[in-house]
Amino acid sequence: MDGNIEAPIVAASSTRDLGPDLGHDQGHDAAGAPISRIVAEVAARFPNERISLGDxxxxxxxxxxxxxxxLLLLPSLLPGMASVFGxxxxxxxxxxxxxxxxxxxxGFIARQSIKREDLLRLAGSSSKWLRKVEHFVKPRPGVFVSPLGDRVFGWLIAYVALMLILPGPGTNGPPAFGAIVMALGLxxxxxxxxxxxxxxxxxxxxxxxxxxGMVCWLGIKALGWMF
Structure with a gap:
């Protein structure tokens, strides 16, 4: 990557815990679904044309x-974009x-940036299934949002990232969707x-x-037939 994240990102926005002046929970009305609020608050905090991951x-x-x-996983729902963010x-x-x-x-990741206008466009680009999930999201304490849960989340996200990086037919969407729901809950x-x-x-x-695994097995079989 050249330091710029050009792909449109399907995104959102949450006013909870986004900073000292952005922590007002405005509920879950039609215009304030969690992903939409997250994107709006990020864009409000950073008025420049581009927003770096480091910032x-x-x-x-x-x-x-x-x-x-x-924010990095949302574009993974778009065809061909998953490996860029893996x-x-x-x-x-x-x-x-x-x-x-x-x-x-x-440094090479902190300098990567997202177009602010892309973020603002993304709020309405979520899949219909993700929009359905958003209606049920609200603060609820429990083990999965504890320090132990955070560690489980981290290792699962690392495995998802490997699935995004490795090429395979239809292997990006299912793990990415689950990880987005998981991140939304976090x-x-x-x-x-x-x-x-x-x-x-x-x-x-x-x-x-x-x-x-099936792709690898077929590849090995094909090499056996050739040689």
Missing amino acids: MALAFGDRAFGLLIL TPVLILGVQMGLGRSVPKLP VEHDNRTTAWGIGLTIGGCAFATAVL
């Missing part, structure tokens, strides 16, 4: 993991799995949504792993 990580502190992972998602997942409370981005402190996301992520990763 977002610094601005949102201990909420940066969930926010960055959510590496930064992998780094964030590993850091979270190791127990870091705030992300530490390498950002909103919603134990139930995070738990559903974990289940969807495990199922999606199992499917992607099976497909990749």
